Amino acid sequence: VEIGQHDHKFSLGGFAPDFTQSTFWVVLLYGFFINLNNFGVDQNYVQRYHTATSARQAAKSIWLCVQVYLPASLLFFVIGSALYAYYQVHPELIEAVKLKVAAERLPLSATAAQVAQAAAQLQPADYGDKVMPHFIVTKVPPGFVGLLVSAILSAAMSTISSGMNASATVFTADIYERYFRPGLDMRKTLRVLHIGTVVVGLLGMGTGIAMIGVKSVLDVWWELSGIFAAGMLGLFLLAVVSRQTRNHEALLATMIGVLVILWMTFSPSLPASLAMFRNPLHKSMIIVVGTLTIFLLGLLLTRFRQRRAGAPATAPAAFKQTVY
Template identity: 40%
Template sequence: MQLPFLDLLIFFIYLSGILGFGISFYFKKRTSLEYITGKGRLPSWTLGMSIFATYVSSISFLALPGNAYQGNWNSFVFSLSIPIATVFALLFFVPLYRKLQSPSAYSYFEERFGLWARIYASVCYLLTQLARMGAILYLLALPMHVLLGWSIPVIIVATGFGVMVYAVAGGIEAVVWTDAVQGIVLIAGALLCFFVILSDLPQGLPQYLEEGSKQGKFSLGPYAWNWTESSFWMVLLYGLFINLQNFGVDQSYIQRYLGAKNTLEAQKSAAFGALLYIPVSLLFFMIGTGLFVFYQENAGSLPLEIAKEGDKVFPYFIVHSLPQGITGLLVAALFAAGMSTLSTSINSSATVILEDHVKKYVNPKITDKAAVKVLYLSSTLVGLISIGVALAFNGVESALDAWWALASIFSGGILGLFLLSFFNFSAPRGPAIFGVILGLMVISWISLCEFFPNIPLPRLHKNLAIILGTMAIVLSGFFAGLLMSTKSTQS
């Protein structure tokens, strides 16, 4: 289906405005540190909006309403873990990285365990970001294919190049300021959509609440623990570990800590961005439940093939049920969710390439002028590779499942290594390596066991990969270190 002219006009005005705004930062003279962190001159509210926009990708824009439409609010429990992780971030992580003042999140790993840990963690981060960007580009292209009528490869290439242009040209300042704009557009679009859904119901909010309650749509899932099901406690633990990983070892978050004027401003931005995600994610679940009630009321108006795939219901509603103009805004909001995540990943990946690889063993004496060129080139390279990964996803039966499996493995237990270093000050190098190997084995088993049905190993829920993998690294590394120190004392 082709969008009406007014909606296309709104969409392209938005797109052109974002590209122009992002590219405008190219004309500021900057050092490599300014390109990476903004040299501490970025307002805390924009950094907070950027953190929020990093949380919300096009995946969550489609998946959260889809989850609520097909099931209930079980996945919202992920958001309930954010305040706990935020407390850790404000008390420990932000002060730590502000004190280190290194543009790389992984210099801390080298300080604790040696260069191998820094290289390992940074390579894992790069692999994770490339897989993430590829998945987001591809999953963004699917609804845009329906909305715009363009081919999926064309949308992937056009989107990838568009984001790459301003992310490469403007550095972290372009990324953060465009993230702030896109976050506002995203929230405004989602709010408008929810109010339109309510206004289209004959009895409005009372009907929404009554029907949703009757169908169990507001349930947060079963409370009994189960190793194979997505219970309340499973999702809460998963969310806690993922959010600790975001705040503690994700390069894109650490760059925002350093972009603030001081530690207090960095803490404000981290708290604002993280806590803003909670009500906005709730809004997406409310939209999903609203879509369920709406199509219950308007039986037969939703094609069966769309109803079977929850992720497609929201785009279908945007095209077929929203007034002209608002449809264009929602398409722009969907695009904004993907663009903000992609631009962040491009910039943070380029930073890792420069700080953890070029400066460490390619050219340690690199001049600042040459370092800026490396940032431009590596940003471009990362953008091009992500387009290639997205094109490779085209035709995969379940890109989302493939991304989850890759993300679990590529993250490589970095959180476990970080926690081992953070809470165990005497952890030596050997036990840390042992812990990482054991953790990777656990993560690979949980993530890939479904592909090997003949191997007699217990099947666990995939959310347990980061939980058990992290615990395996921390506990095995700690006890191996304790055993080593005991033997050395006895001898």
């Protein structure tokens, strides 16, 4: 506890209204929008709602998930802080982790001196993801190691399988059957679902291989989740809140929102001569700004059309059916 307090491991971050750094408000906004996306748009969650016997039971499952999510997240943070304190007390263990990471990054022909030199230059973000696996392998008794690995694999398999099934279902129902093969019979539909599941699985494997060597897989996952979720969440909120928005207004708002998301994502890579065009906000704000851009712009376009027409128009069913 003393080590964690000394190194600010229990801090909630700065409370200043600064959205360029990972402050309390940035994390809070990101958490709110990403969970709004998870519970409202993510097919992994939505398909589970359909297994409930009633809307009331589905709502009950949501609140139960929220209640479990908070202590589970706290447990993960406690485990991370405990590992940090343990490795601070035993610095020789962290040196072993750094040497292993350095050896993985260097060619096989590298000498011990080169590995040691590379290890000395590593930052905590370079080897943070390696600490827990190292602890499991070196400090946990063999029998418990097997149980931990089994639990991790089972949790990963259940999550990955849900994502693969959801992705294949969305592709088949919302793209293939709607635009390419309407009226597809059940046998051919299952065939497309099977092929789609295999393709999604292969893409996931390729993505995982491409992420080998990334400093923090979790940070990359959070960033990618915010980028891809912003467009869907903005369109979803627009459909739920606005009953008068038409397809072309939603499409225009989404296109502009996607452009904003692309700018916020890639503008930090602009050269120094174009530094004035870089995104000044923290990367976790992409989902916040992207979602609000699509949602608010859709409302403004709808309002502008209504004022020009002089009366509110009836919401077309096609737009709401497309979103849902």
